[in-house]
Amino acid sequence: HQHNTAKSQAIITAATGGTAGRQRGSAKKVESKYILPKPQKTDAPMLNYIFDTFSTANKHHHHDQRYGPHFEDVQRVGQPTNMTVQAGSSIHLNCRISLLQDKTVSWVRRNALGENALDLLTVGLHTYTGDKRYKMEFQYPNNWRLKITNVKKDDEAMYECQISTHPPRVIQINLFVNAPKVMIVDEFGDPLQEKYYEIDSTLQLSCVVRNVAMATSVVYWKHGVDVLNYDVTRGGISVKTELMDDGANSTLSIAKINKSDSGNYTCAISDFQNFTIVVHILNGESFAELHHGAAAPTVPSAFHQQLVVHCALLSLLLLLLLLHAPHQPYTLVHR
CATH class of the missing domain: 2.60.40.10 (Immunoglobulins)
Incomplete structure (x- = not known):
């Protein structure tokens, strides 16, 4: 009986130990599933910022734009917009920005002379170009629009609305002017x-x-x-x-x-x-009288025109007579 009892306890203990082992194994497996690698840290703050940004990029990518200045027209970001206007008209280039916070909005014009040929037009509400046709005309609540009056063919260029983030966020507008x-x-x-x-x-x-x-x-x-x-x-x-x-x-x-x-x-x-x-x-x-005595041909009247025609006909007639006149032989006389 004692032998059977000990045997039963051994079986129970083995079973219990086995179950516990399996549970510990299972617990280990579950814990290992959720272990994340530690973020990399360096002595360089900028690199730490890059690593932190990279580690959270996938996790919060769709929320990034909500927590900083951003353009409302998301489809325009990274994709230049083409705009064609009539010369002589007055136009607005729209730039709607949400959550601007302490950042600044600027408009620049990128000329066709080269990528680095930039003209600063506006910063904030102030206009920095000497051309009076350009003006910042803010429209409540968040449209930092650039107004151009009496558009000319020379105004054709790429215009950029920039937010002073690091790096700057930009939308671009290709302006084309149809000049009659x-x-x-x-x-x-x-x-x-x-x-x-x-x-x-x-x-x-x-x-x-x-x-x-x-x-x-x-x-x-x-x-x-x-x-x-x-x-x-x-x-x-x-x-x-x-x-x-x-x-x-x-x-x-x-x-x-x-x-x-x-x-x-x-x-x-x-x-x-x-x-x-x-x-x-x-x-x-x-014409000479008209231009204050300057040497110039006179304006032919009808009489003058007829006189010129008659003279031309007489000249032609004389030329024909000379061509058809009989030739006289020449005689050499010795003295």
């Missing part, structure tokens, strides 16, 4: 600088506008500062304009012109987009 072409042209389509008319004739000027939608716009004609489109006092003035999707063709006609019709004529679609030529009205004067 406005020209007063001759019958061949070449631009004119000045034009001459005789008194009592009809003045006719042609203006072409390109690279701008003109479906709802107007082409203005001016003599000096006077708008001719709606002139009802002078009489004999006609303005005909063909508007197109990409421009316009406009013609100004003035009947029975006189000396008072000379001067500057301007074709315009805005205060900043125009083209001006000088019109001279002649009453038999010569």
Whole structure:
């Protein structure tokens, strides 16, 4: 009986010990599963910062932007935005920032001359460029927008809105300017600088506008500062304009012109987009008289033109007679 009892206790002890062993083994296995490597530390604070950042990068990656200054338009970060505007217009470049805290917002322009050709435009609410067309125009609550007035073709560049973090956070905007072409042209389509008319004739000027939608716009004609489109006092003035999707063709006609019709004529679609030529009205004067005695050919009248033609015909006739005249033999006389 004692033998059987001891045997039973041994079996129980063995079973208990085995179970405990298995439990300890299991506990060891579970504990080892959650053991993490100790973060690496060095004597260099910046490296410690990098290691700490790296060790938590995967764990908190989707929360990083919530705890510091960041752009609201996340899709614009790292991907330049293209923006096309019309020359002469006023525009805003938006830059919405959340949780700016103690950081500063700056706008810079990266010129086409090279990557390092940067122009500082604004810092905070202050404008640092000498060009008065540029201005920081903050829009509550968080839009640090850059305003550009009367945009020109030269304003084409890459613009960057920067937050003064380390390294700086940046969004980029590629600005493209669609500059219309406005020209007063001759019958061949070449631009004119000045034009001459005789008194009592009809003045006719042609203006072409390109690279701008003109479906709802107007082409203005001016003599000096006077708008001719709606002139009802002078009489004999006609303005005909063909508007197109990409421009316009406009013609100004003035009947029975006189000396008072000379001067500057301007074709315009805005205060900043125009083209001006000088019109001279002649009453038999010569170019030399017109230019204060400068040597220049006279303006041929109808009589002068006929006289030139008759002289040319007579010269041609004489040349033909000489060519067809009989040749006389020459005789040498010895004395």
